[in-house]
Amino acid sequence: MTVLTVAEHRRGELRDVSRELLTAGRQVADATGGELHAAVVGGDVKAFADDLNRDGVDRIHTVDDGAEFNHDVYTQVVTQLAEAVDPDLLLLPNSVNGLDYAPAVASRLDRPLVTDAVGLSMGEEPTVTRELYGSKVETTIDVHAERAVVTVRPAEWPAAEGTGDATVEPFDAEIDESAVRSTVTGFEEVGGGEVDITDADVLVSVGRGIEEEENLDLIFDLADALDATVSASRPIIDNGWLEKDRQVGQSGKVVTPDVYIAIGISGAVQHVAGMKGADTIVAINTDPNAPIFDIADYGIHDDLFEVVPALIEEFR
Amino acid sequence: MKVLVTVKEVAAVDDEFEIDGLTIDDRYVTADLNEWDEYAVEAAVQIREAGDDVEVVGVTIGDADTEETIRQALAKGVDRAVRVWDDALADAGLLDPETKARVLAAVAAEEDPDLVLTGVQSADDGFGATGVTLAEKLGFEWAAVVNDLDLDRDAGVAHVHRELEGGVEELTDVELPAVLTIQTGINEPRYASLRGIRQAQSKELTEYTLADLGLDAGDVDSPLEQTSLYEPESEGDATVFEGSAEETAAELAGVLRDRGVGQ
Numbered sequence: 001m002t003v004l005t006v007a008e009h010r011r012g013e014l015r016d017v018s019r020e021l022l023t024a025g026r027q028v029a030d031a032t033g034g035e036l037h038a039a040v041v042g043g044d045v046k047a048f049a050d051d052l053n054r055d056g057v058d059r060i061h062t063v064d065d066g067a068e069f070n071h072d073v074y075t076q077v078v079t080q081l082a083e084a085v086d087p088d089l090l091l092l093p094n095s096v097n098g099l100d101y102a103p104a105v106a107s108r109l110d111r112p113l114v115t116d117a118v119g120l121s122m123g124e125e126p127t128v129t130r131e132l133y134g135s136k137v138e139t140t141i142d143v144h145a146e147r148a149v150v151t152v153r154p155a156e157w158p159a160a161e162g163t164g165d166a167t168v169e170p171f172d173a174e175i176d177e178s179a180v181r182s183t184v185t186g187f188e189e190v191g192g193g194e195v196d197i198t199d200a201d202v203l204v205s206v207g208r209g210i211e212e213e214e215n216l217d218l219i220f221d222l223a224d225a226l227d228a229t230v231s232a233s234r235p236i237i238d239n240g241w242l243e244k245d246r247q248v249g250q251s252g253k254v255v256t257p258d259v260y261i262a263i264g265i266s267g268a269v270q271h272v273a274g275m276k277g278a279d280t281i282v283a284i285n286t287d288p289n290a291p292i293f294d295i296a297d298y299g300i301h302d303d304l305f306e307v308v309p310a311l312i313e314e315f316r
Numbered sequence: 317m318k319v320l321v322t323v324k325e326v327a328a329v330d331d332e333f334e335i336d337g338l339t340i341d342d343r344y345v346t347a348d349l350n351e352w353d354e355y356a357v358e359a360a361v362q363i364r365e366a367g368d369d370v371e372v373v374g375v376t377i378g379d380a381d382t383e384e385t386i387r388q389a390l391a392k393g394v395d396r397a398v399r400v401w402d403d404a405l406a407d408a409g410l411l412d413p414e415t416k417a418r419v420l421a422a423v424a425a426e427e428d429p430d431l432v433l434t435g436v437q438s439a440d441d442g443f444g445a446t447g448v449t450l451a452e453k454l455g456f457e458w459a460a461v462v463n464d465l466d467l468d469r470d471a472g473v474a475h476v477h478r479e480l481e482g483g484v485e486e487l488t489d490v491e492l493p494a495v496l497t498i499q500t501g502i503n504e505p506r507y508a509s510l511r512g513i514r515q516a517q518s519k520e521l522t523e524y525t526l527a528d529l530g531l532d533a534g535d536v537d538s539p540l541e542q543t544s545l546y547e548p549e550s551e552g553d554a555t556v557f558e559g560s561a562e563e564t565a566a567e568l569a570g571v572l573r574d575r576g577v578g579q
Contacts, residue, residue: 186487300564
């Protein structure tokens with residue numbers, strides 16, 4: 001069987017998920033004695049193709065169309081390429097941009113789509129492992145079709161390494177310009193405020209468990225006592241309780257402090273993506289099953305409103 | 317102008333729960349309006365408040381029990397709502413994005429909206445793909461993961477920000493008609509007022525079966541089959557401190573001091 005992956009790049013850089021897709025794809029191709037194809041659309045396709053040329057990649061398709069991602073172009077190109085290569089499995093990134101074109105491609109190809117795969121196997125039909133209810137449970141899904149489109153969760157597979165000897169060939173897609181009805185006009189960095197959480201040695205990070213905005217005083221008191229910086233998970237930022245540049249996670253900042261103290265944070269995958277590189281991770285949460293404890297070094301299964309004041313007392 | 321906003325009742329699971337076959341036992345599940353959809357509803361209602369010729373229609377796929385949830389959207393300012401359900405949908409098992417989009421597209425064909433707003437994803441199954449699939453089915457333009465929306469009705473363009481990873485936003489102009497998937501944080505969803513809750517009870521809620529929409533059981537025959545449901549094994553090897561808050565805090569303080577914290 002044949003697997004086709006499509007790389008992702010932004011502002012001149014190939015994103016990590018591009019090489020992770022190769023690992024996931026190679027795993028499936030190996031199990032079935034098949035071929036692994038990769039594709040890259042737009043930007044410096046030659047340099048990107050070099051970077052994608054890893055162990056086990058058989059063929060790389062380069063499509064020289066535009067500098068940056070545009071979903072109308074990607075949808076047309078990837079659909080045409082999938083029709084030409086006819087892969088059993090089309091693997092795309094479960095990124096913000098992946099989710100901006102994968103559903104349209106699947107729909108045009110009339111192939112089932114399964115998003116956010118954390119596991120993947122290929123028997124006669126594809127089987128995909130996914131998470132439900134905020135990572136509390138996992139489910140397997142059998143796809144009753146010979147061909148499918150699957151989006152792969154970033155950072156779930158290791159990035160492909162080594163140097164390959166793939167054939168690199170350009171693919172000429174025919175772009176219907178009248179069907180390009182969206183225009184990317186620029187990019188903007190969020191934040192730029194006074195706090196740089198990426199520079200802090202110790203982060204006291206707060207999540208939904210804090211319940212009320214005024215309870216944040218408790219977190220700032222702890223940060224004062226520990227000489228730490230306050231950061232937060234997404235719900236706190238969405239509520240407008242703290243500035244955007246304090247957000248840790250996939251859509252916020254990636255932080256690597258010496259110590260990360262997660263308070264009332266359940267540990268959704270999007271949050272973990274931003275802080276798992278911390279040297280020491282401490283989690284305080286009432287829910288012993290919260291995913292944050294899977295990556296924590298030290299944990300307390302208790303009410304933060306009991307533990308945090310006691311901890312402040314310890315450092316007074 | 318008409319804005320169609322899709323809403324879904326989602327299941328939130330308690331901290332402790334039991335799995336019963338392919339589902340979580342009802343005792344541990346609470347139903348609520350999907351968090352992302354709350355922001356989509358607010359975005360739609362704000363568009364209505366900015367113009368006096370805008371109608372906001374809510375649509376959901378769900379059984380009679382979901383009526384209460386869709387009335388939450390009505391209480392927050394949605395003008396009227398549509399609920400689609402019948403035995404074929406009840407028997408369909410896992411509703412994948414394609415299946416949901418097919419049903420929603422049939423409703424959109426009836427309503428002929430200029431703009432469709434959906435949440436980025438649902439809190440329970442989290443496919444994150446229904447909105448874009450719906451756009452494709454309708455032949456509409458789209459944008460996924462929108463966290464800022466400036467609608468220029470005269471020009472027929474939505475100026476949006478898309479929230480990319482790593483604290484970067486993409487600025488994009490999208491031609492209408494369009495489907496936008498709305499990210500949390502785009503606005504501050506309002507609480508339903510008592511008056512809104514009262515009014516919601518008398519707002520129009522149209523119920524459709526698949527047949528009403530020109531669809532049949534074959535249209536909701538999903539190729540995806542859920543075959544197992546289980547709690548993932550904990551990968552963690554965290555040292556968990558036990559005891560009173562004072563005891564656990566003292567132990568943690570020791571660890572932190574060892575790492576030079578607060579010195």
